[in-house]
Amino acid sequence: MRSNLDKQLDTLNQEMIRMGMLCETAISMSSDAVLRHDAAEAKKLPDLLEQIHDKDKQIESVCLMIILQQQPVASDLRLVSSALKMVTDMDRIGVQSNDIAEIVTMKGIEGPIDRSIPVREMADAVIHMVTAAVDAFVKRDDNMAHSVVKYDDKVDSCFDRVKEKLAEVLKRTDSVTGRDPETGLDAVAVLDILMITKYLERIGDHAVNIARWVIFSITGIDEKHEGRIT
């Protein structure tokens, strides 16, 4: 009985790693599309999102089968219940990466974003968080998961700076040309960048959620709700 459960848990683990890799790819591709202003890259996202949705359903099915057939307890139960929660966050990462790509294809932003606005820094931080959260799950490393939770401060700080920079852009906007003479951005582009960075900030939050479920699956401590789930 245990060997069958071990096989099922191994399958679950492998599928979680695959879904994590799909999410890493999604966030990297959408960030590249933004930073390189590459609409062709952005148009690849819907197919990737479809794969993420499929993986979400597949993992849920594996989890429900384990619960049905094995009635897992203790660390097995924590792993399965965490996986069920994590795939929801991973799926949202896919959706929000796709939302970012959609903005790129709408051409509100007409060229590469001026480097004075820390979008690249924010994208790199978020990619790091998603990658580390998935790694923490794979390696069963709660210290790495804790570092992901802390890293979110950097993303939040980046987002604050983006908002400040965009406010400055709006203040400098020439009333005749409708553009900021320094960055070349107009109001539509400012709103698009704000939306993109808000999505990045949300993806960072999902990475934090994933990291917290990794911590719970290892330690039994639910940091989000400040206590042990029993």
Added chain:
Amino acid sequence: MTDDTEGIILSGTIVSVKGLNLWYGDHQALKNINVDIPQNQITALIGPSGCGKSTFMKTLNRMNDLIPGVKIKGDILYRGQNIYDASVNVTDLRKKIGMVFQKANPFPMSIYDNIAYGPRIHGVRSRAKLDEIVEKSLKDAAIWDEVKDRLKASALGMSGGQQQRLCIARALAVQPDIILMDESTSALDPISTGKIEELCLQLKEKYTVIMVTHNMQQAVRVSDFCCFFLLGELIEAEDTKTLFSMPRDKRTEDYVTGRFG
């Protein structure tokens, strides 16, 4: 028992076991057991075969006394009194701490007489009083509606699940405080098992239930408190939710997740 759980004191403890050791001849079956059993709750005793859980349960109403070569050391305080004191009347003790076994064992007599047997032994002679006890016991065991029209029929004609509930009713008839259940559903189908489990949940309102079970899911479903035994030691005693979600001891984790046993 691990240091973490040693000395757990729960409010409403009905049985307090202190330094209990038991030998069958040279073989030590229980090793320094310390635990407080909570009152009006269901306590499950789990562990692999031969771990000492049934032996432990039988020490609670001195069923091991009759086994040749048995030696018991330590204290078992039931409502503050050591049940191994010389002054304790074992018949009275077993009246207060009743037992239901793995296999239903109705007496070869009518349903009514099965229930009335205990009270009669304890001196109840009034027909009206016996009628009252029989009805109350069968109602408490959730079987009254099924048998009230055939109380004079033989108990041996009942189904296995009904026979087991009859045995529970028989235990209730002498007004016990604690009911010990030794794998009392292991021979029953899922529906009969479900009825006994529902019954246990009702019984804990009035009684304390201590059950030995090999069915982990049953322990999770019905028990409030759980004791894990291994090789004669009490490894972990915890509230059931904690024991099955975040056990303290790796041996408990390995057992409940099916890694051994």
